[in-house]
Amino acid sequence: MSDEEDIEEPIQKVRSKRIFFNNVDTYTGKNIGQYLGQCVVGASLEDAEEEGEDDAGSVRSAASHKEGSYRVIGTLKDPNGKPPSNIAEIVNYNTREELLEKLLECDIIIYNINDDMAAIDEAVWSVSSLHTEIEHFDGPKMFILLSSVLTWAKSKPLDPDDPEIPFTEDDYRRRKPHPNFKEHISAEKIVIKFGKTNKQKFQTYVVASGLTYGMGENIFHFLYKTAWLGEASALQCFGTGTNIVPTIHIKDLASVLQNILDGKPKTRYLVAVDDSQNSLEEIVRIVSSKSGTGKVEHISKEDALLIKDLKQSEFDSLLVNLHMEAMFVKESMSVRWVAETGMVDAIDRIIKEYKETRGLLPMRACILGPPASGKSTIAAAVCKQYKLHHITIKDVIDETLERLEQSAARLEQEEEEEDDGKAQEDSEFLEQVKEGRENNGGRIEDQHIIRFFREKLKSMPCQNQGFVLDGFPKTYEQAKDLFALEDEDEGDDPRRVSYDSSIMPEVVIALDAEDDFLKHRVMNLPEEVVQGTHNTEEGFLRRLQEYRSSNHIDDTVLNYFDELEIHPEHIDVNDKTDIKHEAILEKISTMMGEARNYGPTPEEKEEMERVAAEARMKKEAEEREIRERQEAEEAAVMKQRQEEWMERLEEVRRQEREVLEQQSIPLRNYLMKHVMPTLTDGLIQCCQVRPDDPVDYLAEFLFQQNPQVD
Helix, strand or coil, X not given: CHHHHHXXXXXXXXXXXXXXXXXXXXXXXHHHHHHHCCCXXXXXXXXXXXXXXXXCCCCCCCCCCHHHEEEEEECCCCCCXXXXXXXXXXXXXXXXXXXXXXXXXXXXXXXXCCCCCCHHHHHHXXXXXXXXXXXXXXXXXXXXXXXXXXXXXXCCXXXXXXXXXXXXXXXXXXXXXXXXXXXXHHHHHHHHHHCCCCCCCEEEEEEEECEEECCCCCCCHHHHHHHHHCCCCCEEEEXXXXXXXXXXXXXXXXXXXXXXXXXXXXXXXXXXXXXXXXXXXXXXXXXXXXXXXCCEEEECHHHHCCCCCCCHHHHHHHCCCCCECCHHHHHHCCCCCCCCCCXXXXXXXXXXXXXXXXXXXXXXXXXXXXXXXXXXXXXXXXXXXXXXXXXXXXXXXXXXXXXXXXXXXXXXXXXXXXXXXXXXXXXXXXXXXXXXXXXXXXXXXXXXXXXXXXXXXXXXXXXXXXXXXXXXXXXXXXXXXXXXXXXXXXXXXXXXXXXCCCCCCCEEEEEECCHHHHHHHHHCCCHHHHCCCCCCHHHHHHHHHHHHHHCCCCCCHHHHHHHCCCCCEEEECCCCCCCCCHHHHHHHHHHHCCCCCCCCCHHHHHHXXXXXXXXXXXXXXXXXXXXXXXXXXXXXXXXXXXXXHXXXXXXXXXXXXXXXXXXXXXXXXXXXXXXXHXXXXXXXXXXXXXXXXXXXXXXXXXXXXXXXXX
């Protein structure tokens, strides 16, 4: 206890240091930034044996040593990108003057020019600007340029008679760059030059890194992706593949940088590579064998340039041919290596990192249920949605027998020497299968079917993407034999349930349906669908009886999964209206969660966009048709109402006229009797006399003829 306190006490008093790292959202920036963000200042200077076992290298948790940890800040290549974890601050700036202020606040500035050619100009500007501010530094600062071994790509061999003698840091003045990496070497020289002015206040380093791998991959990603997808029959190797590719695991590179930060070595130019001397073909072949088909296809360099997912810088890097050795790193640094001997030797770990980092873990499911319950249709839909492999009994048997027949045929053609005895083994196994089939009434024995299935589930496609078991296993014993560990010791505790986790389903779905529903479904199947299958009346009833019998006992296949605490999810499929199983598929999607793959391909995205556009256009057309129909109906109703209103208005007017006429009869009678005779005489008289003022004359006449006056 006291010893531990003595060890930790000085570490806690170490001052925290700020590190600036450009583009922390790139592959290199993210991984190194996260690594350094977990490190304690000076931790790499301790003896390796005292640091304890740690896969991440000499990393101390920053949680318990906040005072002495590195604080990493940095910029984002994608302004809208998500900042990685362990990054204390994201630097946003509008002008380089604002960026310089942030750089001056940091103790260490690291510029990676491997992932982005555009970063070279900014890196050169940064080291130049910092150099001009040396007199204003409030403490010593360190600048590290993370460059590439391709600045050595065209270097002449140290010994023309022995070109395999490796280059070391001591030979850096003799390095000659690849034509596409001349700007890199210019930046290296500038960084080294500015570090010679005042070594007490401003130290500069250049790290020539090998091709990085691990943690999801970067340069080698297209190899791993092609192998994982399994769409190509062979993994492509550019040219002869004999070129030696200097490499280093990304965490080992981060550990080298940590040693530089802590140790401040006098050597200012360092080479960071592992001990491997692997050729490109060796790398391609090991990736293919461990994650793909195991086959390698050599293509010309010209054809390699046509690969759309391959950048020019990646192409140049993969074709480099350099023998290099990191002498200073090996002799003077305390690096807790993740892959000291290279990718080929650590391939299992690298593939695991690749899958976990990119979320490419296989999805495994098993769908069980009575005959005609829709297992195959549902399983096929799930496989299409999640890009999994649909495993049916018929397909597994047919594929295996075909493969065994082909292998046996090679033996007959005396080509077994190229197959290392595999053809002989397959031929003998095929004979066993045929013999067992003859003795079993034409049915293949369970032990052979189990072997067929194990080989299928252990195949690379199923191990990479995953699978959906369709209606198998059917019994407890089949499940026990299928998922059992192959090297399980019989002396182990029999009460301990063990299984092969690499092929065990994560989700088990049991479809439940009543017999009447199933019979009705089979009876309604078209004759052409039923013909040649087990869904004839006799065959269906036999299979249904077998299923019910095997699932009424205690040791059912569902009990097997229950014992392993992989509890089956029961789904009722009795709904006759759900013809497309949409509700069932929605439930299964909820159980399985998000897909664990690369997502849709560009072609699939284009097809999805096309389908979505068609659906949108169809919906818009339907909405427009509905809207036009509604508008037409509303216009017709409005017109009808207007016509009805006009008719009512006309009727009201007619009635008003009749009332007015009726009410005007007494007035007309009065006028005709008392007014019109006198007025008529006056008008006649006026016409005869033709006075100058007819109106006055008529008025005088009416006044004289007024009966009341008389």
